[in-house]
Amino acid sequence: MGVRGGAFPHAYILNKELTDSDFAADLMRLYRHQAPAVYQDPEIFLGQTYPTEGLRDTLQQVFGRLKNQPGSAGVIRLETAFGGGKTHVMSTVYHLAHEAHRLRELSRQCLPDSLIPAAPIRTVVLVGDKYSANNCVTYDDGVSTRTLWGEIAYQVGGKAAWETWKSFEDDRIPPGDDELHKLLAGQPVILLMDELPAYLRTAKAVTIGHTTLAGVTIPFMQRLLTLAASLPNVVIVYSLAREAYAEEAEELLRELEAVSARVETVIRPTGDAEIAAIVTRRLFREIDDVVRTRTIDAFQDYYHDALAREWPLPSEVVTPGYRASMEAAYPFHPALLDILDRKVATIPDFNKTRGALRVLAQTVQNLWLRADDPELILPAMVDVTEARLQPQLTSRIKREAFTHALRADVANDHHDAHAQRLDAQWSARVGSPLVSQSAHVIYLHSLVQGKASGATLSDVMVGVARPGLDLDLAQAALDDFVNVAWYMIPDGRQFRFQTEPSLNKVIADEVAMIHNTDVRDELITKIQQVFQQGAFQCVYYPSESSVLDDKATLRLVVMSPDSPLLDIRSTGLATPPIPERLQDLFKNHGTELRKFRNTLAFLVADEGGREELYRQARRQKALGKILGDPLRKAALENQWDRLTQDAKSSGQEVTRAIFRTYRHLFYPDGSAAGLTYRAVEPQQDDFPKGTGQHMVERALRERPEGPKLLRADDPAKAAEWLQERAWDHQSDEMTTEALYQAFFRRGSLPFLAAADPLKESIRQAVLKREWVYQQGEQVRFGDLCEPVISKDARVMTPERAKNLAIGPWTISEPSASPQGVGGDHSPEPVIKHPRGPVVTPWDPPPSPTVPPTGDTLVGTPDDVIQQLRDRSISGTIVEAQLASVKLVAVNQLVELAVHPQAPPKHLQTSFWIEAEAPETIRLDYTGSPKRFQRFKGTITPFLVEALRQGWKANVMVTLTYAYDPGRSVAEMVEWLRAVLGGKPGEISLTVVTKEEIL
Secondary structure, rough: OHHHHOOEEEEOOOOOOOOOOOOOOOOHHHOOOOHHHHHHHHHHHOOOOOHHHHHHHHHHHHHHHHOOOOOOOOOOOOOOOOOOOHHHHHHHHHHHHHOOOOOOOHHOOOOOOOOOOOOEEEEEEEEHHHHOOOOOOOOOOOOOOOOOHHHHHHHHHHHHHHHHHHHHHOOOOOHHHHHHHHOOOOOOEEEEOOOHHHHHHHHHHOOOOOOEEHHHHHHHHHHHHHHHHHHOOEEEEEEEEOOOOOOOOOOOHHEEEEEEEEHEEOOOOOOOOOHHHHHHHHHHEEEEEHHHHHHHHHHHHOOOOOHHHOOOOOOHHOOOOHHHHHHHOOOHHHHHHHHHHHHHOOHHOOHHHHHHHHHHHHHHHHHHHHOOOOOEEHHOOOOOOOOOOHHHHOHHHOOOOOOHHHHHHHOOOOOHHHHHHHHHHHHHHHOOOOOHHHHOOOOOHHHOOOOOOEEEHHHHHHHOOOOOOOOOHHHHHHHHHHHOOOOOEEEEOOOEEOOOHHHHHHHHHHHHHOOOHHHHHHHHHHHHHHOOOOOOOOOEEEOOOOHHHOOOOOEEEEEEOOOOOOHHHHHHHOOOOOOOOHHHHHEEEEEEOOOOHHEEEEEEEEEEHHHHHHHHHHHHHHHHHHHHHHHHHHHOOOHHHHHHHHHHHHHHHHHHHHHHHHHEEEOOOOOOOOOOEOOOOOOHHHHOOHHHHHHHHHHHHHHOOOOEEOOOOOOOOOHHHHHOOOOOOOOOOOEEHHHHHHHHHHHOEEEEOOHHHHHHHHHHHHHHHOOOOEEEEEEEEOOOOOOOOOEEEEEEOOOHHHOOOOOOOOOOOOOOEEEOOOOEEEEEEEEOOOOOOHHHHHOOOOOOOOOOOOEEEEEEEHHHHHHHHHOOOOOOOOOOOOEEOOHHHHHHHHHHHHHOOOOEEEEEEEEEEEEEOOOOOEEEEEOOHHHHHHHHHHHHHHHHHHHHHHOEEEEEEEEEEEEEEEEEEHHHHHHHHHHHHOOOEEEEEEEEEEEHHO
């Protein structure tokens, strides 16, 4: 049965008023992060929220209070007679409290800049009709709140605060003023309390002594309101839904009146707006419940089937809330009321409710005169070109300019409008003018201007969908309309009417005639321009590894957008497989292995951005062709300025698309794989021309593990850091050229964009008497030097200099004092002719004793673990020796020597540390780890201080382990990873197998 059998209108259905529709917002689901995206996502929610006067008033009171603005209320009661909006207002408060600091632009539609919070504000959400008498909310950490005060404690202070108040929960006795004050004083807190009368109804069933839970809750509410009024950091927003729980609402209002009258401000957030039920009562004298239920059942079955077919309907259409809105709006579809209330009613000249009722009344009259009898009055049923409706939706609201659009695209007396022509075919296929109906929906969505203008694909489908309609056909009909319409345009993900012929249509047609191959050369040139400036030399997609020179120069290798791509949507933050092409370029230089591997960073395009990149390039070319066609200028005279501006900005759009496409960065890290991965995130300041390397350099410098890229102004590195990581293994001297080139060979080292940090490191190490610098006959130690990067200049340890009989241990001839007798004299800092034996107050520590058999592995702990895993070692390990002469690693082995679960069989140590002069510490020990514990407490503080202060230290530790019956390589790897994995420094590991002993 159709709508005429289920709804019976009044005689006066014309020229009446309409209310806003009641949105299905749910504050508790929002708080529990279970709401649909339209309510849960703050950007979507705030972007679609129209700031009514009541909403703005509420927000300014709330956030003005927390900003100490005079006159702002600490307690606000939302009055919701004849309408709704309270939950929407509270949801807005909730989102602004949490996200306004992040979404300042969106927040400005509701709040002035001065009131936008600088940080998230703790917000307590209480929804009475979501609680039972014995339970409010059960949380994942095991807490189950059972009273309003327990819920407040948990939301303000978490589990710790709730446990403090647990006795109040268990006894159902509310806390006193002191406890409330302790909980709420200090940090800003907003309390949102909705549907409290519903909670009181259930709380009456719980007996507390001579009263009930409701009886003790009301006094608690009184104290809470009073306290909020006195604390400048607390705001309460609450509402009383009198219609649903009249008795409880009146009781609570009466009990709170003595307090609330003094402290609260009452706001009506929706003004005179009305809900869908009021609309139906105003327009219809009777509704047949049986027909209504049958109709809604049919739509719900259809919606479930549509979603199962993956038709573009929002998932909310099958929720209980949506069914309830259909019941309340019957015989109108709730989508129609939503369009009129949320969009059209915002036009000042529409007169809000009165204008909506006029449209609805005329639509009802038109339908009752037609031969067909639809099940519901859908948005598609509003004939926007009908003689009495069209003026209300054009001239009456100052939208006369749309008249031409309606006549050209939707309907006219000659029946040659685009929709009419298409419907001559579509009506035969589906039995209704499907194109015209889609146009009606889009037009209604287009009347409002600004961001809200336009209909999404799901908006259009909801507006036309009815049981029996194939939405695949509906989309096909819409596509046909898009292809021929002059004034209706697809704008991003929305469809809307405009008052001028579609320029996008003209451009799109031109773009469609241009292929990717037509713009590839220009795009490649643009990509090279974008990434040409920065610390790296830009190399675009080398054809083979031999083309990529093997030299000590930083290169950013930008791969082709047509080469194998990655997809950021599936990659996320995980490390994707390294493309084979990158591996070849990184590891090889033609037929030889690449030496300078730590010079290459690779930038790979993203699969998800590639098509948009080419689309923007094709669009730029299309705009240039249109501007170069003199015949087009006459046809597009009114839009020529916009077209010119679009052409000017198209180059920038291509640049932005390049940034958004090149998101995958691979660079050396010293691991077994050679390369590691990092997703690149473009920022606004990256977009100016030629600054593409900014985002790459930022990604390299802002790594959690420390910067991969060193610039000229970066600080010096410690001498021990350089010896551990950059010096050749077991070497005690190195040319400055070799040290410099180590940064371009070793992936574990940072990229060196300039030699300055290395030179400063050498300068500081020499000044601190950690290194000796020699260039020709010039030797520097303990004073300033100006190092150069050269194969003729070298740095060495003082011990090495001593052994070579150069440096500070050779004293120049003393010079006479000015007086000739007894004057002070000192060694010349520059010793040109070193001579004589080196004298030192210490003997070098013994070297680790290596077993006569076995494999010895050297490197960082992680390197050694990887080498052990990769090494083909047969048999079980019966003996292992860990050793180090590097201060960082020695400190770790000292701790491992006294490990209670896995102590070594034997250890040998030697420590010499030169602290503040003249303090020198020397300790040698060989023996069992048990006796070593006596000395560990003495030496450990000096080791730690030596690391912190950069003291001179010669140290050695050797730990020997014996295993009976033996350990497998896998067990050894797992143990080493547990005790040394991820640790810095350099160690050696020697393992002896049972077979080697035999």
